[in-house]
Amino acid sequence: MLKVLRDLLKYDDRFRIAFVFLTAVVVMILLSFVSPYDPCKSFVVPWDLPPSREHLFGTTSRGQDLFWWLTYAVRNSLFLGVMTAIISRVIAVLVGLTAGYRGGWLDRVLMSINDSFVILPLLPILILLGFLLRSRMNLFYLAVILGLFGWPFDARLIRSQVLSLKERSFTRTAVYSGTSGFWITINEHLPFVLPIVFATTINNILWSIGMEVTLSILGLSDLTTPTIGTALFWANQHGALVAGVWWWIAAPTLVAIILFLGLYLLFMSINEYIDPRTRLRLIGGE
Amino acid sequence: MRRFVLRYLIPRITQYLTIIFVGVTVTFVIPRLSPTDPVEAQISTITARGSTLDPQSIESMRVALTELYGLSGSPVEQYFAFWGRLLRGDLGPSLSNFPTPVSELIGQALPYTLGLLVPALIISWTMGNLLGAMSSYYPKNRPLNAIEVLGQVVRPIPYYIVALVLLVVFGYFVPIFPFSGAYPIGTHPNWSIEFILTYIYHAVLPAATLVLVGFGGWFVGMKSLTSNIISEDYVEFAETAGLKKNKILFSYIIRTALLPQLTGLAMTLGTVFSGALIMEVVFGYPGLGSLTIRAIYSNDYSMIMGITIYSIIGVATAVFLMDLLYPLFDPRVRYQ
Numbered sequence: 222m223l224k225v226l227r228d229l230l231k232y233d234d235r236f237r238i239a240f241v242f243l244t245a246v247v248v249m250i251l252l253s254f255v256s257p258y259d260p261c262k263s264f265v266v267p268w269d270l271p272p273s274r275e276h277l278f279g280t281t282s283r284g285q286d287l288f289w290w291l292t293y294a295v296r297n298s299l300f301l302g303v304m305t306a307i308i309s310r311v312i313a314v315l316v317g318l319t320a321g322y323r324g325g326w327l328d329r330v331l332m333s334i335n336d337s338f339v340i341l342p343l344l345p346i347l348i349l350l351g352f353l354l355r356s357r358m359n360l361f362y363l364a365v366i367l368g369l370f371g372w373p374f375d376a377r378l379i380r381s382q383v384l385s386l387k388e389r390s391f392t393r394t395a396v397y398s399g400t401s402g403f404w405i406t407i408n409e410h411l412p413f414v415l416p417i418v419f420a421t422t423i424n425n426i427l428w429s430i431g432m433e434v435t436l437s438i439l440g441l442s443d444l445t446t447p448t449i450g451t452a453l454f455w456a457n458q459h460g461a462l463v464a465g466v467w468w469w470i471a472a473p474t475l476v477a478i479i480l481f482l483g484l485y486l487l488f489m490s491i492n493e494y495i496d497p498r499t500r501l502r503l504i505g506g507e
Numbered sequence: 508m509r510r511f512v513l514r515y516l517i518p519r520i521t522q523y524l525t526i527i528f529v530g531v532t533v534t535f536v537i538p539r540l541s542p543t544d545p546v547e548a549q550i551s552t553i554t555a556r557g558s559t560l561d562p563q564s565i566e567s568m569r570v571a572l573t574e575l576y577g578l579s580g581s582p583v584e585q586y587f588a589f590w591g592r593l594l595r596g597d598l599g600p601s602l603s604n605f606p607t608p609v610s611e612l613i614g615q616a617l618p619y620t621l622g623l624l625v626p627a628l629i630i631s632w633t634m635g636n637l638l639g640a641m642s643s644y645y646p647k648n649r650p651l652n653a654i655e656v657l658g659q660v661v662r663p664i665p666y667y668i669v670a671l672v673l674l675v676v677f678g679y680f681v682p683i684f685p686f687s688g689a690y691p692i693g694t695h696p697n698w699s700i701e702f703i704l705t706y707i708y709h710a711v712l713p714a715a716t717l718v719l720v721g722f723g724g725w726f727v728g729m730k731s732l733t734s735n736i737i738s739e740d741y742v743e744f745a746e747t748a749g750l751k752k753n754k755i756l757f758s759y760i761i762r763t764a765l766l767p768q769l770t771g772l773a774m775t776l777g778t779v780f781s782g783a784l785i786m787e788v789v790f791g792y793p794g795l796g797s798l799t800i801r802a803i804y805s806n807d808y809s810m811i812m813g814i815t816i817y818s819i820i821g822v823a824t825a826v827f828l829m830d831l832l833y834p835l836f837d838p839r840v841r842y843q
Contacts, residue, residue: 333522337529339774342822344781345799345815346533352803352811353541431665435785438667439803462679470675477668485663
């Protein structure tokens with residue numbers, strides 16, 4: 222594990238940038254545990270102060286210290302992303318492995334449902350859901366909902382992997398020695414699929430955090446929980462830009478960009494590392 | 508021809524109908540699984556506004572709303588009634604603009620969304636593919652590498668944030684583009700040259716958002732597709748034969764790699780459409796996105812339902828049309 226990290230740090234620019242950005246994110250998350258302010262309370266500091274040494278990102282019109290508030294926001298956003306990714310990975314792996322290994326009519330039914338979800342415009346459906354659940358929405362529900370919608374693309378990817386694994390001789394050996402389909406899938410195929418599952422996890426976290434931002438802007442998530450999306454929502458509600466409180470918009474935007482770029486670059490870098498052909502190009506045939 | 512119909516056309520039509528079936532079923536099921544009763548929620552918002560209604564008229568309103576939401580009868584009956592109304596194109600009246608039908612309001616907003624989305628999609632797809640192919644054919648070209656970095660940096664950022672940054676930078680700090688809307692307040696849409704020019708002027712930033720987020724994906728995709736093609740024998744033969752570089756690039760490299768990108772375009776339509784909705788909210792562009800946020804603020808359930816169903820059918824139809832056009836580009840399908 223450490224060797225992989227060292228290799229990537231040494232040979233991949235993108236990984237280095239991702240490493241710096243994500244370290245910043247982790248530091249922010251850790252700082253949230255020692256925050257001097259409760260993020261749910263407002264008017265704990267003077268309002269509308271521009272960034273200064275005392276208030277790194279300034280303060281909001283609701284009298285909150287933006288830096289400390291955003292430490293909670295990053296923590297919650299990332300928590301949401303990881304939860305969503307776990308739920309949707311379970312579904313994606315199940316559907317992908319089953320459809321790929323069983324084939325036949327089951328494969329056809331699963332894949333046509335799968336493709337429908339890939340093509341359907343998700344935002345309007347999520348808006349309908351968010352609208353109906355508005356008063357009861359919390360971070361956990363949102364993670365479950367996003368998890369239930371976030372699997373189709375990756376299920377197809379996993380299925381295509383299994384289709385090729387199925388033709389390999391070790392699968393046939395296992396079948397002829399009487400191993401049940403279930404065990405072949407779990408013991409023989411799953412380990413091959415896991416690296417892709419890992420790479421898609423990062424992508425799914427990205428998607429989920431982005432969706433949260435979008436839904437919060439529309440006022441459809443739990444607006445009392447600090448997240449990157451709700452930061453922007455409250456800034457809009459108070460007309461931050463018109464009132465000249467630009468840091469209220471700028472700070473969450475900056476944090477969001479660091480988080481998104483960090484995760485994306487990590488995804489790209491790992492994706493290439495997993496594939497032996499591109500890994501050789503990356504670190505020059507070791 | 509028979510083979511084409513059996514092997515290509517019928518599976519596509521089946522897929523099209525499946526998507527609409529799945530989408531409509533999901534929109535039918537969601538409100539019925541949700542713990543909040545839309546009828547009661549609607550009544551409580553109306554009574555909360557302070558209008559004093561006697562119990563009798565509340566009761567008749569409850570009956571009317573239950574009818575309107577298609578909540579009368581058993582779930583199976585409701586499901587068939589739901590399809591019946593859909594097939595008649597009747598999505599009920601908007602609750603906040605009573606009694607204007609939802610379909611009419613969506614019809615007014617749709618041209619703005621499409622007028623922006625379609626050109627932006629074509630620009631970002633063409634630009635991404637062209638530049639991506641060029642960058643793998645001319646790997647040492649600096650401007651192309653800079654464009655690649657730009658595309659990769661913007662690509663993971665959500666549409667909302669990209670739109671916001673563009674708006675703040677080019678509408679606020681360096682105010683060279685209008686702040687919001689599709690045309691200046693006080694003018695009416697018409698076909699004069701003047702109006703068309705202001706329309707384009709207002710569309711620059713919204714369209715730039717969609718193009719900036721979109722083109723990076725096409726760029727990388729095309730680059731990795733063509734990176735194998737440029738070392739193929741036929742490309743080397745063409746070079747040895749002394750064909751013009753441009754000819755090789757367009758007819759030998761890009762053309763071969765274009766088909767998967769075309770399929771990819773169909774697969775991402777839903778995502779781009781969702782992005783366009785949220786982008787409109789930032790720029791106050793009078794399309795479906797702004798209609799959605801107005802409906803959310805005014806608790807207009809039937810409107811949100813209508814927008815959801817129209818989006819599903821619209822995106823599915825667009826994908827289907829692209830499938831129908833695909834044989835024009837792929838001779839293998841055409842000559843089956």
